[in-house]
Amino acid sequence: MGLGFRVGRGVRVYGGSRGLGVSFGAGPVRYYTRLGGGRRGSARASVAAYQREVRQAQRQEEIQAVLDLDSQLLALCQAHWEDFEEARQQTAPTPPPVDPREVRKRLEAEATAAISTFKFGERRAAKRQALERLDQEVRTAEERRKNDTQQLQAQLDDQWHRLQASDPPTVLAALESAFADNEAPAAPVSCRGERVDIVVRWSAIDEVVPERKAALTPSGQPTIRKRSKTEQAEFYLEALSSHLLATAKEAFAIAPAINEVGLAAVRAGRDVARGDDILETLLLGTLRRNQVEGIRWANVVSTAALLETVTGRVGLRGKGANKSLFNLDLSEDSEERAFVSELANGLQTRVPEGGIAGLALPVHVVVGS
Numbered sequence: 001m002g003l004g005f006r007v008g009r010g011v012r013v014y015g016g017s018r019g020l021g022v023s024f025g026a027g028p029v030r031y032y033t034r035l036g037g038g039r040r041g042s043a044r045a046s047v048a049a050y051q052r053e054v055r056q057a058q059r060q061e062e063i064q065a066v067l068d069l070d071s072q073l074l075a076l077c078q079a080h081w082e083d084f085e086e087a088r089q090q091t092a093p094t095p096p097p098v099d100p101r102e103v104r105k106r107l108e109a110e111a112t113a114a115i116s117t118f119k120f121g122e123r124r125a126a127k128r129q130a131l132e133r134l135d136q137e138v139r140t141a142e143e144r145r146k147n148d149t150q151q152l153q154a155q156l157d158d159q160w161h162r163l164q165a166s167d168p169p170t171v172l173a174a175l176e177s178a179f180a181d182n183e184a185p186a187a188p189v190s191c192r193g194e195r196v197d198i199v200v201r202w203s204a205i206d207e208v209v210p211e212r213k214a215a216l217t218p219s220g221q222p223t224i225r226k227r228s229k230t231e232q233a234e235f236y237l238e239a240l241s242s243h244l245l246a247t248a249k250e251a252f253a254i255a256p257a258i259n260e261v262g263l264a265a266v267r268a269g270r271d272v273a274r275g276d277d278i279l280e281t282l283l284l285g286t287l288r289r290n291q292v293e294g295i296r297w298a299n300v301v302s303t304a305a306l307l308e309t310v311t312g313r314v315g316l317r318g319k320g321a322n323k324s325l326f327n328l329d330l331s332e333d334s335e336e337r338a339f340v341s342e343l344a345n346g347l348q349t350r351v352p353e354g355g356i357a358g359l360a361l362p363v364h365v366v367v368g369s
Contacts, residue, residue: 063222069210076208077238079183080245080305081297084253087174089160092153095145103137104130166257171196178254184243188251189343195286196255197262199343200247202240202282204269205324209235233323234303237316240265240282240325242302244310248287259289263310266340267325268349278352279344280327284336285312285361304365313358329355 107130112123162170168191175188175196185201202208209232215225227235248261265283270276291309307314315326330337330351337351344351 067214079242084250090156098141195260199264202267205236230320238303241306277349279349283314285310310361315358327355328358
């Protein structure tokens with residue numbers, strides 16, 4: 001029966017393999033009963049079921065996390081869908097009317113500030129004198145607000161005229177402010193006449209495209225699978241293309257006098273052999289305003305749109321699983337080399353030697369081939 005202990009005369013409590021039991025009586029005649037519990041097998045079954053539920057919940061959370069990453073990747077590839085509001089001349093807001101009650105309260109407070117609270121007569125006289133100035137003070141406040149509005153409008157008009165004239169400091173400041181919330185860091189670096197040059201800094205492939213994706217089993221159950229190298233490369237190029245197009249669209253919207261955007265896509269990385277940081281050039285090209293007007297962006301694939309409209313070259317080489325973006329060789333163009341070298345110095349990196357000639361743009365792209 002196992003170990004037990006007495007809890008009263010003729011009453012003992014026992015512990016055994018079947019749980020707790022109680023015996024009653026004394027001498028040779030005793031009665032025994034079991035209290036709840038049962039064999040340990042049922043406990044083991046409950047623990048196993050609980051552990052299965054925990055594993056299932058953990059798996060569902062893992063799948064949901066991968067789904068969330070898939071959604072973020074899709075959004076990266078659809079950045080060019082966004083419509084940007086065209087810049088237009090701003091109008092200064094109409095100033096609110098002056099409230100005579102607020103002016104009166106201020107005048108009375110100023111008039112009685114130096115008078116003791118208990119000198120009631122003097123305080124009343126001071127308030128009467130302040131009241132005589134009320135109308136004039138209201139007119140003065142209204143005139144001040146009117147002048148402030150006129151000055152603000154003059155500043156807005158001047159800024160608009162400078163933007164229309166493609167004034168470099170004005171254009172670069174407007175673009176820098178507009179790019180501040182971009183997913184991919186973009187910086188306007190120069191403005192010359194109708195052209196502005198923009199640098200977009202892109203990340204490594206494993207920082208953009210998750211290695212795993214959500215999928216379904218043959219029976220329709222959600223699961224997680226590894227992306228193929230081909231799929232990773234296609235998503236990587238598509239996300240970059242989408243952000244370059246979105247950046248150009250936003251620049252054209254913000255700067256009405258700009259008709260050409262120079263695009264430079266760069267990627268910072270690590271040279272393991274030399275132990276220092278490098279700046280790779282992935283794309284150098286230009287895009288004209290008339291090339292992006294009238295396009296239904298939700299109906300086009302970003303990679304095809306970019307490769308067919310940009311004039312320049314991209315460090316794209318290979319097919320299928322071997323397709324990748326490589327560093328462009330800048331040795332044949334001193335201007336390109338000097339431009340990228342200046343960027344690298346600002347980022348405390350260096351321009352690597354060598355690279356590939358890249359793919360000359362524009363090219364015709366057959367989607368799905």
